[in-house]
Amino acid sequence: MNGTQHISVVINTYNAEEHLKAVLEAVKDFDEIVICDMESTDQTLDIARSYNCKIVTFPKGNLRIVEPARQFAIDKASSPWVLVVDADEVVTPELRKYLYDAIQKDDCPDAIAIPRKNYFMGRMMHSSYPDYILRFLRRSKCSWPPVIHAAPKVDGNILKIPASRMELAFEHLANDSVADIIRKNNTYSDYEVPRRRKKNYGCMALIYRPAFRFFKSYFLKRGCRDGIPGLIHAVLDAGYQFAIVAKLLEEKQAKQG
Missing domain, CATH: 3.90.550.10 (Spore Coat Polysaccharide Biosynthesis Protein SpsA; Chain A)
Structure with a gap:
């Protein structure tokens, strides 16, 4: 054909x-x-x-x-x-x-x-x-x-x-619920940890990485046009970054202890 x-x-x-x-x-x-x-x-x-x-x-x-x-x-x-x-x-x-x-x-x-x-x-x-x-x-x-x-x-x-x-x-076609996204964020962040070990994030990364991800999603990528769903989605994006950094710091603390 x-x-x-x-x-x-x-x-x-x-x-x-x-x-x-x-x-x-x-x-x-x-x-x-x-x-x-x-x-x-x-x-x-x-x-x-x-x-x-x-x-x-x-x-x-x-x-x-x-x-x-x-x-x-x-x-x-x-x-x-x-x-x-x-x-x-x-x-x-x-x-x-x-x-x-x-x-x-x-x-x-x-x-x-x-x-x-x-x-x-x-x-x-x-x-x-x-x-x-x-x-x-x-x-x-x-x-x-x-x-x-x-x-x-x-x-x-x-x-x-x-x-x-x-x-x-x-x-x-996926129209994930908030619970779905939180579950996936937990799974995906587990796999991100070994990829990012060399980044050596400090405590400030708990603030600036989620904050920048929220700013990028809500303002730079126009999530503000999507009303309440856009706001929630931006916060969940930020939460994903927080989970990655928190798990890396948790792993570092465990090795030091």
């Missing part, structure tokens, strides 16, 4: 039944869909089979993050191009057409960063847009580190879709 160029959609899953049907419906016209499942116990695999997805398994073990399974999933794709989609992200028809048009051109970049629309308390958050994520990749030119929040490493050119092209943005 698209000449000699093909795109595989790669989706990592773990108990992803809530949004998976909508996600798969949006990508069913790509050349291949690879589901890399981390031993789901819900209806995830039944839904994937109903869409004739290629299913591979990555042992979950004690993992609470997806990054260790990213490269494994990409390696299982058969197309030269991969679009990595989370199990709660919808690809618009406009984005699909844009990507297929791009790979037909001789000057196509080796990776494309795609904006994403995020939602909280029922509304799109200005403070979280464009939230660029590097997800469209020439498979032979990328590698994905197994580290939380890591972006793929690309040996080549990278293009960013303009933020003004909102019709090309991923639609993030």
Whole structure:
């Protein structure tokens, strides 16, 4: 359908039944869909089979993050191009057409960063847009580190879709509650601690890092336009930074004691 160029959609899953049907419906016209499942116990695999997805398994073990399974999933794709989609992200028809048009051109970049629309308390958050994520990749030119929040490493050119092209943005279906965000912040901050040990934060970091994150989210990134949800989201962003620094200081105190 698209000449000699093909795109595989790669989706990592773990108990992803809530949004998976909508996600798969949006990508069913790509050349291949690879589901890399981390031993789901819900209806995830039944839904994937109903869409004739290629299913591979990555042992979950004690993992609470997806990054260790990213490269494994990409390696299982058969197309030269991969679009990595989370199990709660919808690809618009406009984005699909844009990507297929791009790979037909001789000057196509080796990776494309795609904006994403995020939602909280029922509304799109200005403070979280464009939230660029590097997800469209020439498979032979990328590698994905197994580290939380890591972006793929690309040996080549990278293009960013303009933020003004909102019709090309991923639609993030997750509409996390305050409790969800607090829970995720706790999990993610655990994984951030080993990454930031060399920073050697002092006590003042408990104040200036959360304060700057709040300022960035609420003012610089226009969260103030989002009313009460924007204010709450900015405070939660600040709390994430506080948790990281507090855990680092806790670890330092334990070593000194």
